[in-house]
Amino acid sequence: MRIIDVLVVGGGASGLQAAITTKTTYPDKEVVLVRKEQQVLIPCGIPYIFGTLSDSSKDILPDKLLTSVGVEIVVDELIEIKVKEHQCVLASNEIIQYTKLILALGSIPTKPAWLKGADLENVFTIPKNKEYLDQVLVALSSLKEVMVIGAGFIGVEVSDELNKKGYKVTLLEIEKTILNRAFDDEFGVLAQEHLQERGVRVITGKGVSEIKGKNGKVSEVVLSTGELLKADAVILSMGYAPNTQVAKEAGIELNDFGFIKTCEYMRVLPCTIDIVAVGDCAEKRDFVTRKIDRTMLASTACAEARTAGMNLYSLSPCKPFTGTIAIYATAIGSHAFGTAGITEAKAMQENFSVICGSFTGMDTHPGNLEHSHKQMVKLIVAS
Ligand SMILES: Cc1cc2nc3c(=O)[nH]c(=O)nc-3n(C[C@H](O)[C@H](O)[C@H](O)COP(=O)(O)OP(=O)(O)OC[C@H]3O[C@@H](n4cnc5c(N)ncnc54)[C@H](O)[C@@H]3O)c2cc1C
Numbered sequence: 441m442r443i444i445d446v447l448v449v450g451g452g453a454s455g456l457q458a459a460i461t462t463k464t465t466y467p468d469k470e471v472v473l474v475r476k477e478q479q480v481l482i483p484c485g486i487p488y489i490f491g492t493l494s495d496s497s498k499d500i501l502p503d504k505l506l507t508s509v510g511v512e513i514v515v516d517e518l519i520e521i522k523v524k525e526h527q528c529v530l531a532s533n534e535i536i537q538y539t540k541l542i543l544a545l546g547s548i549p550t551k552p553a554w555l556k557g558a559d560l561e562n563v564f565t566i567p568k569n570k571e572y573l574d575q576v577l578v579a580l581s582s583l584k585e586v587m588v589i590g591a592g593f594i595g596v597e598v599s600d601e602l603n604k605k606g607y608k609v610t611l612l613e614i615e616k617t618i619l620n621r622a623f624d625d626e627f628g629v630l631a632q633e634h635l636q637e638r639g640v641r642v643i644t645g646k647g648v649s650e651i652k653g654k655n656g657k658v659s660e661v662v663l664s665t666g667e668l669l670k671a672d673a674v675i676l677s678m679g680y681a682p683n684t685q686v687a688k689e690a691g692i693e694l695n696d697f698g699f700i701k702t703c704e705y706m707r708v709l710p711c712t713i714d715i716v717a718v719g720d721c722a723e724k725r726d727f728v729t730r731k732i733d734r735t736m737l738a739s740t741a742c743a744e745a746r747t748a749g750m751n752l753y754s755l756s757p758c759k760p761f762t763g764t765i766a767i768y769a770t771a772i773g774s775h776a777f778g779t780a781g782i783t784e785a786k787a788m789q790e791n792f793s794v795i796c797g798s799f800t801g802m803d804t805h806p807g808n809l810e811h812s813h814k815q816m817v818k819l820i821v822a823s
Pocket of ligand 1: 452453480486516519545567718740741
């Protein structure tokens, strides 16, 4: 059995940031990071491996970020947490005894159990897994028509990138506009127009009800209206679920959405001072609505990780994590879309008293200067 000070499980954004913060805050502590994969992908770049980057090896998080501050990386899998004993059992049978444990287990793509045909050949998801995505790229290279289901940021970016590569792409969204969790309808409509101008077929207000196959491979997608659309491949971009089974089995409490319950210092509940959870596996609270939420972002993951690292051995009341502000940005061609906070529709739904103001104009004065851009800005302000 190996005895160490701090064990971080997970090599994504939150594990990386938690390990670096811990090691730089407590340089005398031995910090070991265990992760499943040899190479970690930068998630924000994953959609671009389908087009602009063409190759996942151009989207790797450098290990040097960890090793240069003295964090040791172990490639292995956590299979059991013995909370009382302060021990973690790894798939290699190694047992690590820790003083502090940081769970940064991340999330996995959702493949709805109700979706008939979801297990056919050429139905893919977008996990943060290099080996899997490399296989997807190979499989796609002999196919032509791709249906992407779910038009959040990931679905939109993947569709645009596949379209750039010459695939015939259809993007299907059950809501009436795309990117609807991040933007009010007027922006979703604009984003849809830009995507369509670039060659992506976008269908909104209709869901998927079944994926049909021929010889075990995808051949058609059945929409909620009964329409049949031809497809050689389907990419499910229907959300992510926290990866918390191993924590649940150890008796660590999960909330109704399956996230590990934490306090504002990221300590897991029921309260223990020696285990924290950060990133996509940890409970999220929306900064504005104060409600438990499911928004999973690298920016939030890193903020939580810094909070956990700084408060690991003793708490500072100045450094809690008080909630997630959903911040997104993307580009469709030469048009950039960005947002922070909640939409007007969400504000109305939650019964906030707000004043909204919209502006459309140029981003320079005078507006006919070279490199001027047209911009639309909407502010949703609490009144
Ligand atoms: C395609 C895509 C694009 C995205 N784009 C953006 C973006 O532009 N901006 C943004 O803010 N967010 C983006 N996100 C979200 C962002 O990726 C996540 O919020 C972020 O990765 C969370 O980091 P994490 O460390 O909590 O989890 P993850 O990145 O999921 O990492 C989890 C880690 O835990 C390891 N692990 C899990 N179980 C075990 C185990 N039992 N034993 C050992 N190791 C284990 C995994 O191997 C992995 O290393 C995107 C996500 C995806 C999928």
